[in-house]
């Protein structure tokens with residue numbers, strides 16, 4: 129069996145004169161969880177639709193579970209895929225359970241699986257209520273429940289945490305991590321970079337239809353070579369000594385701390401220097417660049433320049 133569940137080779141999609149996706153190469157192995165991020169219009173949904181076989185690429189090849197999306201055999205592959213679109217449309221006059229029965233019938237999954245799935249997303253108590261009375265977060269959970277039907281091997285989620293409260297987001301990722309532990313391969317898009325950065329195995333930054341960067345957060349940090357920042361809190365009367373010792377560094381003095389940018393390879397030197405200041409320093413923290421810092425340093429900047 130092919131362990132590259134997703135295999136995109138030089139994939140492009142053109143809408144008339146607009147090149148929405150351009151020369152994308154991407155391989156995702158079984159059991160991986162990948163975060164796809166990018167500005168509005170970067171091409172995330174177009175890429176998703178091509179991976180789901182809903183859109184034909186105008187260039188290159190999309191293979192899912194080893195099968196080309198244009199091939200007849202892809203119909204069977206589709207049954208192994210779960211998809212939660214950005215706007216999950218539910219029928220308001222059905223109950224949550226009735227709606228799930230509908231999805232179970234469409235997916236050829238036994239209706240008896242629905243109770244368990246509703247329980248998994250925390251909607252058991254609302255199973256017999258009409259969807260019209262559900263909150264935005266409850267609808268999103270229902271969308272997640274339909275995705276779980278049939279235990280999909282490959283899962284695509286487009287902005288899945290929109291509308292969820294912090295508890296909902298926490299539960300949502302807990303279930304996703306369980307799915308991954310069971311062997312599922314997961315691709316997720318999000319605009320909430322702080323939320324996704326520590327929760328996926330790998331990040332793909334899409335910009336202007338192309339992959340601007342790809343890797344773990346640590347790899348993206350290393351590739352971007354963005355400085356970390358030391359934040360030093362001086363003891364009363366100690367600030368002058370700290371600033372004098374840091375002469376030659378780009379020091380920024382704030383009301384609550386002294387900020388010193390530091391290249392990744394200079395961290396140990398900086399720590400040694402700080403250790404000589406002893407009792408002039410009350411506290412220190414090292415702030416590594418966040419995904420948001422990297423995004424605006426790479427994809428975001430490219431995107432806006434495009």
Ligand SMILES: Nc1ncnc2c1ncn2[C@@H]1O[C@H](COP(=O)(O)OP(=O)(O)OP(=O)(O)O)[C@@H](O)[C@H]1O
Pocket residue numbers: 143146148166167168169170171172173174175
């Ligand atoms: N059916 C279509 N016809 C013409 N242009 C389209 C079509 N669908 C998308 N586009 C264009 O392709 C580009 C990529 O759109 P896409 O929806 O894939 O981006 P996205 O990254 O998902 O954006 P968002 O974060 O806003 O959902 C955009 O410029 C968009 O206007």
